Amino acid sequence: MGLLEVIKVSQVIVHHERYAYLLCSRVPLGKHFMVSQDADEITVITTENNAKKVKHKKDIKWFKLFEIRVATPFVSVGFLAAISSAIAAKGLTILMVSTFSKDYVLIHEEETSVAFRALLELGFPVVWKGQNTLVKMSKIHKVGVFAAKNFKKGETVLHFEPKVLTKDQIKALPSDQKKYVSSYKHGKYILQQGPDKYVNHACDPNTKVQNNSDVAIRDIHRGEEITSDYRKDTIQLHHFTCRCRSRNCQRWI
Numbered sequence: 559m560g561l562l563e564v565i566k567v568s569q570v571i572v573h574h575e576r577y578a579y580l581l582c583s584r585v586p587l588g589k590h591f592m593v594s595q596d597a598d599e600i601t602v603i604t605t606e607n608n609a610k611k612v613k614h615k616k617d618i619k620w621f622k623l624f625e626i627r628v629a630t631p632f633v634s635v636g637f638l639a640a641i642s643s644a645i646a647a648k649g650l651t652i653l654m655v656s657t658f659s660k661d662y663v664l665i666h667e668e669e670t671s672v673a674f675r676a677l678l679e680l681g682f683p684v685v686w687k688g689q690n691t692l693v694k695m696s697k698i699h700k701v702g703v704f705a706a707k708n709f710k711k712g713e714t715v716l717h718f719e720p721k722v723l724t725k726d727q728i729k730a731l732p733s734d735q736k737k738y739v740s741s742y743k744h745g746k747y748i749l750q751q752g753p754d755k756y757v758n759h760a761c762d763p764n765t766k767v768q769n770n771s772d773v774a775i776r777d778i779h780r781g782e783e784i785t786s787d788y789r790k791d792t793i794q795l796h797h798f799t800c801r802c803r804s805r806n807c808q809r810w811i
């Protein structure tokens with residue numbers, strides 16, 4: 559298997575929390591994501607909650623964690639190098655740490671979306687921890703969400719927790735986040751944060767929004783792209799040309 563094929567069948571798992579990267583003078587008590595120690599230093603990587611309890615030197619640096627699950631361990635020459643150079647090509651620095659069977663990439667919190675994009679463009683399917691969907695490049699529009707298992711009609715495909723924001727809070731968002739805002743009720747807006755923000759519109763969709771979830775409106779097979787009818791679910795703030803290719807496509811949303 560060539561490197562690109564390996565990447566396509568491997569997975570990147572996005573962890574929800576942010577992680578602190580700490581320099582400590584002794585190994586802290588309790589359960590931490592990772593503790594690494596050499597003759598001179600002790601480095602601790604731990605969740606936000608735990609970080610408060612750990613005595614450390616210097617300021618806390620916050621990172622998001624991508625877990626990399628290689629499909630063929632130890633035989634994929636250049637696998638980590640490919641990840642590292644794709645991220646470097648976007649001008650970002652990364653920290654890589656490995657355990658016996660897993661590799662992790664730590665990205666500065668504010669650079670997460672750029673790094674995420676680099677991994678998708680390299681060909682990785684990305685999974686949010688605990689979800690049954692994959693995010694990868696799509697034929698409909700750049701990035702899309704795909705079923706990681708078969709779903710029955712009526713089953714929840716994706717559950718999401720959108721952030722409710724005021725108009726002023728929306729104005730203060732970085733520009734790459736603004737496209738994930740839609741209007742909500744009583745002058746409030748919602749910002750999508752999870753994989754749901756990558757669900758593409760289709761004029762003939764396979765899910766509908768119900769109680770902060772995308773619910774299957776027909777049986778969906780593993781590997782199919784998950785779609786939703788934007789016109790029904792929220793009031794869109796942005797308009798675009800539709801390329802969903804369904805027979806009843808309205809071409810313009």
Ligand SMILES: [Zn+2]
Pocket residue numbers: 760761762800801802803804806807808809
């Ligand atoms: Zn369409």
